Amino acid sequence: MVTITRWLDVEVGTGDVGLNTLPANLALLDLQNDNEFKLVVGDLGRGDEGPKLKVFKGAMQTADMLLPDLPLAIAGFYANEVVPRSTPLIAVAFSSCVYIYRNMKPFFKYYLPSIELSTLEMDVWNQLADPNNHSTEALTIISETLKTIPDKILSMQSRNFLSLTPDEQLEYLEQKSETPTWKPPEIVCLTTLKLSSVERYSASCLVVGTEDGDVIVLDPQTLTQLSQAKLSSVKKTPYQMVATGLYNVDYRITVATREKSVCILKRDWTEGRLLFSTQDHIIAIEVVTSDNSIMVICTDNTMSCYTRKGKKMWCVTLEHRPVAMTTVPVMHLGVTLIGVALASGHVHLYEGKARVDTIFVRDVVSVMKFGRLGQEEHVLIIVSGSGNLMLKILKRTADFNSHSAGVEMSPSVAAGQKPWLIPKKSKLFLEQSMRERENALSMHETFQFELNKLRLLTAKTLLDAHAKSENSVGAGAMELLRLTAEVEGLGPVFRITLMVENTSSDKAVIGLAILFHVHTANYKVTKPYIKIPLLSPGGKLKFPTKIEEVFEDNINPDVFFRPVTGEGGERSLVKILLLKEERRTPVLAAIVQMPPTDPLMLPFDKLQAAGGFQEGTEWDVGGK
Amino acid sequence: MGLLDKLSAWLGGGRAELTVLVLGLDNSGKSTMLNALRPPELRAQHVMPTVSHQQDRFQSGGVSFSAWDVSGAPRHRALWERHYRAAHAVIFVVDAADHLRLVVAREELELMLAHPDMFGRRAPLLVFANKSDAPHALAPMLVAAALGLEKISDRPWHVCASSALSGAGLADGVAWLAAQLRDAHVPKRN
Structure with missing residues (x-):
């Protein structure tokens, strides 16, 4: 089967781009305020090339700028909503600070608030500072207490200290004059959250996640802290954050953590909550904005969907290890797809759990947006x-109907790990089951009786239809013929388009004719008898025919009260027969219910002849 | 009486007016191009993005054209095909500096040429590689290659570098179109 791709490939110049980046280091921004969106990439650099911020216009690199450190994440945002629009700011997160760039020039530096050491650790350092303890024996004892502190909350300084040999430790302590009381926080992720409007160019806050599990929201204009919250009561390290909603109204920050869990943080919470835990490590999460459902890809080759409340809806096993994920919102089709890149070099697009498209990219994807x-x-x-x-x-013409190109249902979908939905046993259910147990026999008999009655009725109707030749599907050798009719127009002249189709793959049919069967008082058909030429196998012919509604000279004002969209009643039935030479009964019949003529299209002269308007005597609106 | 006969009758009457359809992606410079073809006193100062379509008239080489300028916004492109039947020629405007969307322009052009109302007709195709004065703008031959014009064999086509803002190159292209249409329609009169 020839698959028609839904994507156009852009010719990218032969020059080696050589990007080395992370999913969080990509942003799409209208940098020059000219409605021409640029791709901004925080490049980690390769070999002896240092980290750079690169700007691409289409596939062409237009600017780059050296960065002082490895970029952890970049984000673009607008600081305010002045008119005319100002240029967007680029935030680049380095180890413990965020640099803000305006017009590709450094403009502001934000340092995260430093964190106090835990009392236990501070205690240890106070003891270490005491010159009496500066002996190898004392040091080993104190180091033991330091080792009991969990790794996660230990400061970098303590960790370095523990890795030294006792002699080096002594030397270190003698050189060192003051005891550490704080440690610099480390940024792990960065995202943006719209402040008060969902518009594309509205101001948004920066949201920073730290190694210690804090989530800090910064004011877009002053770049000061607006709020700070702990991710969870247990220490968790965020890994990827997705912010949805508006800061001033209501928002949700969905955070994937390194501890195989996803946490949620909402407005006015000082501490986040665990939403759900996954079986294996999370590679990426995405939030579908329409219903806040959360998509997670994990290292156990699964993609799962969770509701906003954290309930697992479904899970799909992927053929290969997933490496990247992105949402693909297609507004004009009203769908949000999920793109998953696999280690095999394929990108699969899912709508819900149904795969709708596959793209082969010949290379392993590292980042996708x-x-x-x-x-x-x-x-x-x-x-x-x-x-x-x-x-x-x-x-532009792409659609994602599941029957179209490039789709085969993956077998794992059918297997489905969804738990059974068993409703609770209600009182009503118990009573019903009791009744069913007691009266099983009579219930069965009644059911069988009714079923047989239904079958009899069906057979009678079929026989009746056959006798009256009202069947719209042929019988016997003529079974492969189809007759359909389509009515167009507002009236009084309508156009009926008849379509005669021969669905047979090898037999042609000859000697057919169409006959219109109407009451001459109601309708006038221009060509009541049409001879059909030879109809080839698989052939289809269309016969447009004009049909006019006939009004009496004294038009009845009732016609005004016929519902325009409804049917015109008994008189509006038109029977179309498909005849075959040398057969007495019609092959097929179609009954068309003609729509009533639009009241505005009624022949005006006849209305005046009726004279119902002038006298108004025969008008009885309610009397019908 | 066929379409061409009708046309030659109009041409004979001296009131020849041929319908030309101006197509192209949004922001490729269709309206600006038509604006530049107007007499100087009728030109608009600022050209706004076209919504639905607008009609304009210009003359070249003894042929007067009635140009249909249709919106190139993605959601309006589906409406292009309504004008195909009435068009005697097509002007396709491409932003030669927008490398990213050349593939989109190619796709739209192929869709247009394959449409039943366009397919098999000898309606000439004039392609303007517009914004040729912009930095990184592609040469007209490269635009022709990117659009796959060499594959078109059923109709005359011509590619022409232009700058709709300054008006450079427009007259040449339109003169070619006028010559083509004269050749196609005038002999019928005799």
Whole structure:
């Protein structure tokens, strides 16, 4: 089968782009405020090349800028909503601070608030500072207490200290004058959250997740802390955050953690809650904005969907290890697809758990993002493992009906790990089951009786239809013929398009004719008898015929009260017969119910002849 | 009386007006191009993105054209096909500096040429590689290659670099179109 692709490949220049980046290091921004969206990439650099911030216009790199450190994440946002629009700011997160760039120039630095050491650790350091303890024996004892503190809350300094040999430790303590009381926080992820409007160009807050499990929201204008919350009561390290909603109204920050769990943080919460835990490590999460359901890909080769409340809805086993995920919102089709890139070099698009498209990219995807680039709304941006940039544009004519190109149902979908939905036993249910047990025999008899009555009625109707030749499907040798009719127009002249189709694959049919069977007082048909030429196998012929509704000279004002969209009653039935030479009974029959003529299209002269308007005597609106 | 006979009758009457359809993606410069073809006193200062369509008239080489400028926004592109039947020629405007969307322009052009109302007709196709003065703009031959014009064999086509803002290159292209249409329609009169 020839599969028609839904994507247009953009010719990317032969020059080696050599990108080495992370999913969080990609942003699509209208950098020059000219409605031409640029791709901004925080490049980690390769070999002796340092980290850089690169700007791409289409597939062409237009600017780059050296960065002071490895970028952890970048995000673009607007600081305010002034008119005319100001240029967007780019936030780049480094180890413990966020640099804000405006017009590709450093503009502001934000340092995270430092964290106090735990009392236990501080105690240890106070003891270490005491010169009396500066002996190898004392040090080993104190180091033991330091080792009992869980690794996660231990500061970098303590960890380094523990890794030293006792002699080095002594030397270190003698050189060191003050005891540490705080440690610098480490940023792990960065995202944006719209402040008060969902518009594309509205101001948004920066949301920063730290190694210690804090989530900090920054004011877009002043870049000061608006709120801070712990991720969870147990220490968890965020890994990827997705913010939905509006800061000033209501928002949800969905956070994937390194501890195989997903937490949620809402407005006015000082501490997040665990939403659900996964079986294996999370590779990426995405939140579908329409219903806040959460998609998770895990290292056990599964993609799962959870409701906003954290209930597992379904789970699909993927053929290969997933490496990246992105949402693919296609607004004009009203769907949000989920794109999953696999280690095999395929990108699968899912609508719910049904796979609707597969793209083969010939290379392992490293980062994937879908959004507006240049002036094109639907661009899939793929950075491959070897550093190439691939751009794919969704065709305007693409649709994602599951029957169309390139889809085969994966067997794992049918297997389904969804638990059975068993309702609780209600009192009503118990009573019903009791009744069923007691009267099983009579119930069965009644059912069988009714079933037989239904079968009899069906058979009678069929026989009746056959006798009156009202069957719309042929019988016997003529079974393969189809007759359909379509009515167009507002009246009084309608057009009936008859379609005669021969569905046989090898037999042609000859000698057919169409006959219209109407009451001449009601309708006038221009060609009541049409001879059909030879109909080839698989052939289809259309016969448009004009049919006019006939009104009496004294038009009845009742016609005004015929519902326009409804049917015209008994008189509006038109019977169309398909005849075959040398057969007495029609092959097929179709009954068309003609729509009533639009009251505005009624022949006006006849209305006046009726004279119902002037006198108004025969008008009895309620009397019908 | 066929369409061509009708046309030649109009041409004979001296009131020849041929319908030309101006197509292209959004922001490729269709309206700006038509604006540049107007007499200087009728030109608009600012050209806004076209919604639905607008009609314009211009003359070249003894042929007067009635140009249908249709919106190129993605959601309006489905409406292009309504004009195909009435068009005697097509002007396809491409933003030569927008490398990213050349594939989209190619796709739209192929869809247009394959449409039943367009297929098999000898309606000439004029392609403007617009914004040729912009940095990184592609040369007209490269635009022709990117659009796959060499595969078109059933109709005359011509590609022409232009700059709708300054008006450069427009007259040449339109003159070609006028010559083509004269060749196609005038001999019928005799």
